[in-house]
Amino acid sequence: MPLTKIALEEHFLDPRAAADVLADPDKLQRLSDGGGVMPEYYRPILGLLGDFDDQRLSTMDKFGIECAVLSLTAPGIQLVEGTADAIAMARDANDLLAEQVRKHPDRYRGFASVALQDPAAAAEELRRCVGELGFVGAMVNGYTATGDGGDAYLDDERFTGFWEAVADLGVPVYLHPRPAPPTDRHAIAGHPQLVGATWGFGVETATHTLRLIFSGLFDRFPGVQLVLGHLGEGLPAQLWRTQYCYDLNPFDKRIEKTLPEYFADNIHVTTSGNFSDQALITALLTVGGDRVLFSVDYPYADTELATTWLDRAPISESDRRKIAGGNARRLFGL
Amino acid sequence: MPLTKIALEEHFLDPRAAADVLADPDKLQRLSDGGGVMPEYYRPILGLLGDFDDQRLSTMDKFGIECAVLSLTAPGIQLVEGTADAIAMARDANDLLAEQVRKHPDRYRGFASVALQDPAAAAEELRRCVGELGFVGAMVNGYTATGDGGDAYLDDERFTGFWEAVADLGVPVYLHPRPAPPTDRHAIAGHPQLVGATWGFGVETATHTLRLIFSGLFDRFPGVQLVLGHLGEGLPAQLWRTQYCYDLNPFDKRIEKTLPEYFADNIHVTTSGNFSDQALITALLTVGGDRVLFSVDYPYADTELATTWLDRAPISESDRRKIAGGNARRLFGL
Amino acid sequence: MPLTKIALEEHFLDPRAAADVLADPDKLQRLSDGGGVMPEYYRPILGLLGDFDDQRLSTMDKFGIECAVLSLTAPGIQLVEGTADAIAMARDANDLLAEQVRKHPDRYRGFASVALQDPAAAAEELRRCVGELGFVGAMVNGYTATGDGGDAYLDDERFTGFWEAVADLGVPVYLHPRPAPPTDRHAIAGHPQLVGATWGFGVETATHTLRLIFSGLFDRFPGVQLVLGHLGEGLPAQLWRTQYCYDLNPFDKRIEKTLPEYFADNIHVTTSGNFSDQALITALLTVGGDRVLFSVDYPYADTELATTWLDRAPISESDRRKIAGGNARRLFGL
Amino acid sequence: MPLTKIALEEHFLDPRAAADVLADPDKLQRLSDGGGVMPEYYRPILGLLGDFDDQRLSTMDKFGIECAVLSLTAPGIQLVEGTADAIAMARDANDLLAEQVRKHPDRYRGFASVALQDPAAAAEELRRCVGELGFVGAMVNGYTATGDGGDAYLDDERFTGFWEAVADLGVPVYLHPRPAPPTDRHAIAGHPQLVGATWGFGVETATHTLRLIFSGLFDRFPGVQLVLGHLGEGLPAQLWRTQYCYDLNPFDKRIEKTLPEYFADNIHVTTSGNFSDQALITALLTVGGDRVLFSVDYPYADTELATTWLDRAPISESDRRKIAGGNARRLFGL
Numbered sequence A, B, C, D: 001m002p003l004t005k006i007a008l009e010e011h012f013l014d015p016r017a018a019a020d021v022l023a024d025p026d027k028l029q030r031l032s033d034g035g036g037v038m039p040e041y042y043r044p045i046l047g048l049l050g051d052f053d054d055q056r057l058s059t060m061d062k063f064g065i066e067c068a069v070l071s072l073t074a075p076g077i078q079l080v081e082g083t084a085d086a087i088a089m090a091r092d093a094n095d096l097l098a099e100q101v102r103k104h105p106d107r108y109r110g111f112a113s114v115a116l117q118d119p120a121a122a123a124e125e126l127r128r129c130v131g132e133l134g135f136v137g138a139m140v141n142g143y144t145a146t147g148d149g150g151d152a153y154l155d156d157e158r159f160t161g162f163w164e165a166v167a168d169l170g171v172p173v174y175l176h177p178r179p180a181p182p183t184d185r186h187a188i189a190g191h192p193q194l195v196g197a198t199w200g201f202g203v204e205t206a207t208h209t210l211r212l213i214f215s216g217l218f219d220r221f222p223g224v225q226l227v228l229g230h231l232g233e234g235l236p237a238q239l240w241r242t243q244y245c246y247d248l249n250p251f252d253k254r255i256e257k258t259l260p261e262y263f264a265d266n267i268h269v270t271t272s273g274n275f276s277d278q279a280l281i282t283a284l285l286t287v288g289g290d291r292v293l294f295s296v297d298y299p300y301a302d303t304e305l306a307t308t309w310l311d312r313a314p315i316s317e318s319d320r321r322k323i324a325g326g327n328a329r330r331l332f333g334l
């Protein structure tokens, strides 16, 4: 019998927001463009994002997912320009999610949305979500609007207090993709298929992760755990080369350990949307079986494919059990 | 006894140009910045780039490299704004290289520099280099200035005639990294260590390769062979995910085959600057041992490290022989 | 569309011999015991072994096997005690096989059975099979009875003339398993499940292969090609340790190269009966993609499993094509 | 700085016994023959086996081995024909070892020798060794003489009480190689290099392990932990094929789980004498990083090679730390 599984990068949207988009072709087009997907792909996705009771649970049942950690779908709060709006939206999303978790305490857990537009508010909301709502971590969708038309990555000094809260609470931060800004798409110009999950998401999120490492974040907060989707967003296969070239040209070196060591101490990767034997083997040989965790990326990726793939992947039963759920139980205290 | 090797991504510079940079700290700084390296790293490199007879050959002798295919170092001709200048510079570089190949016919071969600022001139120069100078292919350093302040990637329609020449001559094109333009560095801003070989080069060149594939280039020219350095610039580990997401959101689909098939039919990867067992295994499991070729990236990477690594890498003797030189002999007719 | 395939370890039996066994429960029991299988497993197998036109071809059609190289099923001629009988039986089996190949020239090829009881006769019969019948090699089922109650492995001096014929004809020898003799089953005593393909076959055949290597056979006949089934009978994963310990205790060393080199020069492995991703990866990293070839081990193993496994195995398209058929076309001149 | 390591298959001999052998060429020859090694290899080994204070500790210091679990060198007690002698020899060896562990409590731990000639005495001695001497498990060198000229493997019913003691104490049993009996060497006849570590040891010990699994031992004692040296004695790469063929011919099936599951629940492997990247990768993909543990096989294998190999092996830092010592700390409570 296949192993039951815990899934970590599983998304939701307020069903009213989903209905709102579905009712307005322009909004649907805009949102699709923003995420690097096609409207005809996104339409059924929106329905599934807003559902908690019906198809979501029956899909989990059918394919043996005992528990899903839910998160507001990307780009979540990150691109909201107004700080007060962002704070309110995060709080609303978290409350809505908490209600669902309360309804299905054995099946759902939550990742907090945080309005990093106001880092102190984000820290406070994370404390509320973990302390009061029982959430198991935070989900951040890449760089965040700073309210002045700009944006900031998580290595920005303004986020020190947020990271202090993360370290203090001992919960992981899941760094989820967001597309590069429209002003910054030189290499993918004219190729809309490269904007999102097909390619651009990985590049953007892997780069963000390297910013965090090279900023010395994990030396200042050695216990902080970052979670990356998609088997590491392409980073695992590049660790050696990046370390080698960095050693040759260390510029403003601020870090104490090597990339493979940070991956052993501070980074986990999930299988969300990347059901590739070769990528899994690469992850096992660079990140290690203790730090690879199952995920689907529901409803963007296919649950049947995700689960049957892991059941048959060319790995040891020991690692399969850890990836299916053992590592998640340990990391999130499930 | 270790296998002798053929190396393919080995760079030179006109010794006068190298001396010119070394004599001018501002120029050195500017060029270092442009390539994502530090001046103190670049200074000794410049001396080695301009040398053909002394340290280059003795290094090759010492570490068993029987033959090196030389190419003008990046960014080569690609960023020259004036078209006439670009054409002249390419021709000069090729003539200088041809002279060195004539002097050391058993040890050196040449990749042509081409002024893609004028695609027809580039095609013509490639024909001259292959037909008259005996060169074995072309080296292109990413996107090329178009003379109007803009630039173009190799999937641009203007390059159809160039690709016709490539297909006609039956020689490979080595797609070498170039940094993203300074206006397009949102995700790496504030992190100079991410500009060049440490990270940005791979992202830029992998993206360029996907443009070529998704443009249908290899369907129009099914015999064309592209060579990527650095064990494939991070692409091999991402093939499955990119294909999966592309199938979900194919946008303006113009291609006939799958990414793994294009890698089996049209793409080779070299080991330049990426002496990683794990990346090599990933390449063997996604690209295959027939399409992995040894290279150093001299003088940017270390020849001793490159050669001793391959001699001990955890692969079969059959693949080791092909990677060391067998594949190069077949691909380049050496 | 999946790749069509060429299969190499595909067995037959004279339909009259098969019918004879099926009609006599004692014979069936004896033969089952001898091969380490259960009568209820062997009964349908016998029917399939004797069929050339019906289920064999439709199974090949259904799962995309364009060509099968057929061989008399184990133990074939090897355990026949009477030399004259052995010679006659080999000849009869070869003539029967040649007739089938003539009937289906696009679908079948043949491996010769050889009565090594008389090495000169075996060499002569191999010459006849290759020269007159168009066979593409020989199949030998382990050690051979010597007519005096003893037996001999293929490194025995008596077989020098046979290897000369092999080298002269330039055809591979497929070394197929035979169980250890009943007098030599100390470690498997009381465990009938360990006699045959489950375990004992691999041990016996791998040991036989090491005898050939350590005897210096491949130094005396550097062009000879040996083919092993079952992804190398467990040898590939042990090459390093065997070489290391041999270097520490070389005893009567008679060889010039290392085990990985002999595997690169003289040995091929097929996938017969071993449809394991991990074993395939091990083979790719030790034997190399040029020397791994598809096989089913029909009718003992399942054709659907064999073919769908290879179609989805986590390897490059380049290696998949070579394993599916490219290597066989080259090795056997198909 | 390289990781410090814990080593588990590290052997000793009573210095008086070692001196005794070294003084008698006939004894040296006999013992060398018995172990499949050459006298000139064995002579310096004997000196090192009898040393606890001098070269052993300085070698450990030099190459960063913080703790070695010591065991009486093979064949240990297993081939002693007289039961009373065997019991006395085991007790003496354990007392001698305990004294050394007391002298160097931070550097040495002990595996008990057990006289399985009398299973009840073996169980009792194991209880004494763990309970009174602080040993961390037992080392058994294959099949054991039964006192009547015969011998028995560990799946024999007579050992039920011994396994009860093992399960009760919660300590692992290290199954160490012993050569096949001289009467049972059909396939290696005439090839002395195949008797011992080069080949025969692995075959014998892997077969013994399969006996244990197929006997249902791990269903009756689901908590028992077996440790295999040499990266699993060749079993990991064969798990799929053995399971597949066993499913086709299950004979007297007495087991509840699959081979990969038993490897996840009951079996660990060490790196002793097998410093192969490919074999390590195979072990990681079949046994998993939680169940691979560092060992040297001192003084038979080279400590420098063992340690530098692990430090550079193409695996994650997470797995490297577990293999170097983390798994041993957990498994043996160090």
Ligand SMILES: [Zn+2]
Pocket: A009, A011, A176, A229, A272, A297, A300
């Ligand atoms: Zn997602």
Ligand SMILES: [Zn+2]
Pocket: B009, B011, B176, B229, B272, B297, B300
């Ligand atoms: Zn380069």
Ligand SMILES: [Zn+2]
Pocket: C009, C011, C176, C229, C272, C297, C300
């Ligand atoms: Zn067979």
Ligand SMILES: [Zn+2]
Pocket: D009, D011, D176, D229, D272, D297, D300
């Ligand atoms: Zn040992």
